[in-house]
Amino acid sequence: MTSTILCRATRQNHQILVYVIRNSSSTSTQTSIRWKRLAYQIGGGLLTTGALGYAWAHSQALHASGNKAHLVPLPWSFSGAFDSLDHASVRRGFEVYKQVCAACHSLKFVAYRHLVGATHTEAEAKEIAAQDFIKDGPDDKGEMFTRPGKLTDYLPSPYPNDKAAKDGNQGALPPDLSLITLGREDGCNYIFNLLTGYQDPPAGVKGEPNLHYNPYFSGGWIAMAKQLYDDQIEYSDGTKATESQLAKDVTEFLKWTAEREHDDRKRLALKAVLIFVPLVFITYHWKRVKWATLKSRKISFYRPKPKDH
Amino acid sequence: MSLTKTVYNLFFRRSASIAVITVVGVFGYERAINKTSTYLFESHNQGKLWKHVQPQFNLKKEDEEDS
Numbered sequence: 112m113t114s115t116i117l118c119r120a121t122r123q124n125h126q127i128l129v130y131v132i133r134n135s136s137s138t139s140t141q142t143s144i145r146w147k148r149l150a151y152q153i154g155g156g157l158l159t160t161g162a163l164g165y166a167w168a169h170s171q172a173l174h175a176s177g178n179k180a181h182l183v184p185l186p187w188s189f190s191g192a193f194d195s196l197d198h199a200s201v202r203r204g205f206e207v208y209k210q211v212c213a214a215c216h217s218l219k220f221v222a223y224r225h226l227v228g229a230t231h232t233e234a235e236a237k238e239i240a241a242q243d244f245i246k247d248g249p250d251d252k253g254e255m256f257t258r259p260g261k262l263t264d265y266l267p268s269p270y271p272n273d274k275a276a277k278d279g280n281q282g283a284l285p286p287d288l289s290l291i292t293l294g295r296e297d298g299c300n301y302i303f304n305l306l307t308g309y310q311d312p313p314a315g316v317k318g319e320p321n322l323h324y325n326p327y328f329s330g331g332w333i334a335m336a337k338q339l340y341d342d343q344i345e346y347s348d349g350t351k352a353t354e355s356q357l358a359k360d361v362t363e364f365l366k367w368t369a370e371r372e373h374d375d376r377k378r379l380a381l382k383a384v385l386i387f388v389p390l391v392f393i394t395y396h397w398k399r400v401k402w403a404t405l406k407s408r409k410i411s412f413y414r415p416k417p418k419d420h
Numbered sequence: 421m422s423l424t425k426t427v428y429n430l431f432f433r434r435s436a437s438i439a440v441i442t443v444v445g446v447f448g449y450e451r452a453i454n455k456t457s458t459y460l461f462e463s464h465n466q467g468k469l470w471k472h473v474q475p476q477f478n479l480k481k482e483d484e485e486d487s
Contacts, residue, residue, distance in 0.1 A: 188468060195465040199473045229470055232478070348476065374469070382457035 180308070180326035182300040189366065193381055195374045196367055202230040203346050204364020207357050210344045212288060215280060217268035220289035221368050224262040229367065236262060243267055281321045283334030292362070292369045299362050301327065306358040309337035
């Protein structure tokens, strides 16, 4: 189909003739334009790949001058783009936190209601909350009092404030664990390696009193003593509580406390992929349709015939 | 050609019909996407989500009550 559009342009006394040519054979000019375009595309692709590769290489920190041992990466159940947390493990991790970590570490951004539908049923979460004592008040006489916990309460901290926590731990402050996996570099691997990494110091190395040797801690000496031992607690689901099992479960639990939206986020990522992949094709097709006339037209200039007066 | 013409006459010719098509289509598309993504996510993470894990604990609890 060939149609001709004639435009009149009064400026410079020229007329613009626009041909719309379709299904025409390609001329040598068009071929050279195609090669030029291909060259630009390849060049742009190489440039982008190079920039991304450079950024990636920079992100691969070597830590050659670090003062701690390199972390051993572990095959976490949530490491893939669409992999969810293992909620049985998160539940066991809560048991570890409650029976071991909670003696010193607070978890002040987690409420009992967060456990519902993630690690416990509503009835179980209520039962767990009721076993803890929460400071509330003031009452009618202006005094603070303690009462059994409710679903809306946040987990109680072991110390009333940081000063008390330091005083109870030879001057070292046990950090709040709510966001710890995000707060440390390579958080999950770090916590697992740290919890299982206690060992005797190398010969000739002397540490401070009240500090414990752990190569995965910055500087090698940590105030927290080794906490996890085989069969230290009894899991409610009957899993054998080895040291590495305890460390793995509590790490997975802390991953959950830091990113409670983790599973929803990955579910939505999958949904976004399903929506946007068809949209890419539709958009590409739409662009081609809209540009078809622009790309296949030819503009020529000619001087109009002098008018008769 | 005839098929595209029929489709055009049926669905795209009037603004009213395309508006209805859009509304109904969005509803169906959203639902289909939701169902598909949930199905894919849950089959990919079979046995790890709370809804898969929960029955084990309930069963255990009932057993304890029985014994």
